[in-house]
Amino acid sequence: MLFDDLLLITPIKKALKDEGYVEPTPIQEAAIPNILEGKDFLGCAQTGTGKTAAFAIPILQTLCGKQKVIKGPKHIKALILAPTRELAIQTGESFESYGKYMNLTSTVIFGGVSQKKQTDALKDGVDILIATTGRLLDLMQQKFINLHHVEMFVLDEADRMLDMGFLRDVKKVIAQLPKVRQTMLFSATMPKEISKLVDFILIDPVKVAVTPVSSTIDLIDQAVYFVDKKNKKQLLIHILKDKSIKSALVFSRTKHGANKITKDLNNEGIEAQAIHGNKSQNARQLALNNFKSGLTRVLVATDIAARGIDVEELSHVINFDLPNIPETYVHRIGRTGRAGLGGVALSFCDAEEKQYLKDIEKVISKSIPVIEDHPYPASDVEVIPNKVEVKKTFNSRSHSNGYARRNGRNQGGRQQSRNTGSKR
Template sequence: MLFEQLGLIEPILKAVKSEGYTTPTPIQLQSIPIVLEGKDLLGCAQTGTGKTAAFAIPILQLLHNSTPAKPGFKHIRTLILTPTRELAVQIDESFAAYGKHTGLKHDVIFGGVPQHRQTIALRNGTDILIATPGRLLDLMNQGYIYLNHLEIFVLDEADRMLDMGFINDIKKVIRELPQQRQTLFFSATMPPSIAQLANSLLYKPEKVTITPVSSTAERIEQSVYFVKKKDKQSLLETILRDQRIERTIVFTQTKHGADRIAKNLKKRNINADALHGDKSQASRQNTLNNFKNGRLRVLVATDIAARGIDVDSLEHVINYDLPNVSETYVHRIGRTGRAGAAGYALSFCDTEERPFLHSINKLIRQTIPSVSHPFEEAAIMEANSANPEMPKALPRRPKPHNRRGKVDKRDKTF
């Protein structure tokens, strides 16, 4: 099916075409008609499925078709609540791209920057507001934001909202929303706490589920390196000498770790920078833009900072630290292997992280193959001494692949 068959108006079709899209993704195909009918939507989908366009496109059409004939002050008619500044900016960019021929106004607000420019935009009026919870509540309390004209409310990345401790902020926002509204609720996972929140917000919702989290990893070539913690940095530098890895995100558990890894890579003349919440918004946006534009080869990021990052043609993801939540692993590696492209996920695992690896294998219903490397034997000896029940044999090494995904018999390192 093509976008033309979804009943979209010409201004939006023109914008979609100019962005180079002709065929909707599965979540867009299922969600757009539901939203256009004015129904509430419960979407279980993660970053990389085309989720943003799945709600941005129909929202733009609904607002465009109901815009008053006489121009006047633009009240906030749609609110999109999202957990991070980076994701808020990306959603705003999507509304700019798809809505450029509609005449609708959109603005984005988030913390970490002075509020002056944001309050000026709000005074001038806007149709669509994209916001993070903290700054939204702050400006509501100051009297800059009123939601009594709201028609559509979108809660995006609901599971991440709860992980980041925003549940009380979300409840405060909800209390200010009109009872008569359309609500769109998106979450990558649907644990009981999320399902309970969805039930409290939605009225007879249509449900759309795309790519269950446990199966996302199936299309990505994964491998694990058993390595001692003290050898991880050297192993990372060894891997990054492979020039086929043109651009990669390296995930770490802590902000301090991200800074340290990036600093050490720079010392080895590897173009890297860190992305985490302690950096200023201007610094984070500059780093992200450099990575998207190809001026930065390695982005070392924490999970919260990297949530929502959408980079075209990203082939490699490296888990410097394994996450202690299995679903987080799937979110991480889901940033590669998009739109049918090749995707490679490399993970480092020390002795203490073996239980995390076991949980990940259980979730994705496969055993991630291990890779031989110069630091491997010491890691196996350490693990065997810590756990005598572990197999003594060295893990097997999967065949290396070239950029097209074919076996490269000449390759000796990866």
Template sequence: MSFSQLMVSEPILRALTDAGYSRPTPIQEQSIPLVLSRKDLLACAQTGTGKTAGFAIPVLQLLQEDKLSGKGQAGIKVLVLTPTRELAIQVEESFRSYGNYLGFRSITIFGGVSQVPQVQALQKGVDILIATPGRLLDLASQNLISFSDLRYFVLDEADRMLDMGFIHDVKKVLKLIPAKRQSLFFSATMPPEIRKLADQILHAPESIAVNPVSSTAELISQELYFASKEEKRFLLLEILQQRKIRTALVFTRTKYGADKIAKFLVKSGVPAAAIHGDKSQGARQQALGNFKEGKIRVLVATDIAARGIDIDALAFVINYEIPNVPETYVHRIGRTGRAGAEGTAISFCDSEEKAYVRDIEKLIKKRIPVMTVSTGNVSAS
């Protein structure tokens, strides 16, 4: 299957070629034709499946069709709601990339920074708005945003919206946008509250599901090391050195833990940075940019900060602390081994975390191989 077989238009095909895209992922194969047929969509899909392109490509094409048919108004025509600023920025980068030859204007708005540049950008005119709920509602309450011309609404990572307590804000946004619209709803999981929200947002939707949460882990090489809390940081150094790991994304459960590990690595001569909710937007973007450019070897992140971070060719994910929710483990390790590339997930487990590992193994339906590390050698035990 190729993008041209999905009836993607020539300017978008050209942009996809420029971006190095050759073949659509399974979710893109399923979602693009459905969105192009102007149907509402309910998609169960994790980060790393290619879902952003799955909605951005067809929405851009529909905008192009509207413009050519004379239906293209001057105001905001697309609204994408995301739970985090990092994801919002990446979604906008995708729209810009795939729409490079179409001439549509897109901007991102989120909290934690001055609203002035965002308001100025809005006043210049925008076709595609990607936003986090809080800042969007704030600007709407100041009458700085009009949704009267909105035709397409995308809710991305709905379950993360629920985790972060944004569902009430999402419902407020729904009251501001036109009832007559095409809506696309994406979530990695479908708990009852999310299903109920989907019923409120969507009209006679088509449903697709890609990579159920337990299956993603099958594509990634997984390793487990037992170590005490005190031993973990030295084990991390040892593995980074022995495996000659160029870059790795390291997960912690807490912001404090992320800072502590990053400081230890830097002190030990390993370029590293932490990324979490207490960091300023500028600091987070700088850390992510430095990591993507290879200026730092290790990015230490909490789960919420890392959600939506899209890093190509990431070969290693390290769980410095085992998550207490098994699905979170699958989300974490899904950062590597993307688009058919090889990936390795390494987990450190102390005595208090053994129960978490059992829950994870139950979910992924396989045992994680236990490894040992000794000077100059890492082996299975």
């Protein structure tokens, strides 16, 4: 199927052509027609599957069709709730890109910055509001926002909202929405609390699951290093000395750890910046922009700060600390392998993290190959048969051509798969 087959209006088709979109991703193919029909929608989809376009495109088309009959001052007609500032900003950019040939206005509000610019935009009137819950509730209390005219509501990354403790705030927002509305909820996982919320806010929804959390993207080469905790820093530096690693997103369990890793890398001449909750919004956005543009080769992040980061052609994800929640591992490595491209996910495992590794392998239903040939082997690791050679993991030619051969793909096929709507 092509985007041309989805009965989209000309302004949107023109914008999608500008973006290089040709074929919709599975979540887009399922969501767009159903949302255009006015149905509630439940999408179980991870970041990187193209879910932002899956709801942004039909929202823009639906609101555009109603412009002719609605007169008077602009009211907020569509509300999108995002868990983080970064994801809110990127969602706003998507709406601007897909709606650039339409006379619809949108704005993004989030905390951590002065509210004046945001309130000025709200006073002028907006059709579409993308918001984080804290700033939204704050501006609602100050009477800058009312949600009485909202017709379309999106709760994005609902499980992350739960993880970050925002579910109570989400319910406060929902209580202010009109009872009659169209609701869309997207979540990578479906814990009990989210399932209860689904039953509460969605009416007879269309349900679609894409890339379940128990599976990882096939194009990602995964490997693990057993290493003593004290030697993780040196192993990371050793790995990043390989110039074939064009970009790397390194995950730290803590904010302090992210700062320390960044400092150690910079001391070794490896360009790195950190992104976490203690950084100001401007500092976080600058670090993200530098990473996207290639000015910074390594971005060191905590899980919450990294949620919503969408960087094309990210070559490597490195788990400096293994997460204690297996699903988090899947979210992390899903940052690479986007848009049909290959990627590499490397993990460091010390003695205290062995159980985390077992839990991860159980969730993804596969053993992660072990790299034993490296300068900092752990002092207490048993011999494990599924080892791989270092060169097979880091040689860029091996990853691109070798992996393509193993999966029956060629470079032309891979290039074709990039022309899809999975950019956002």
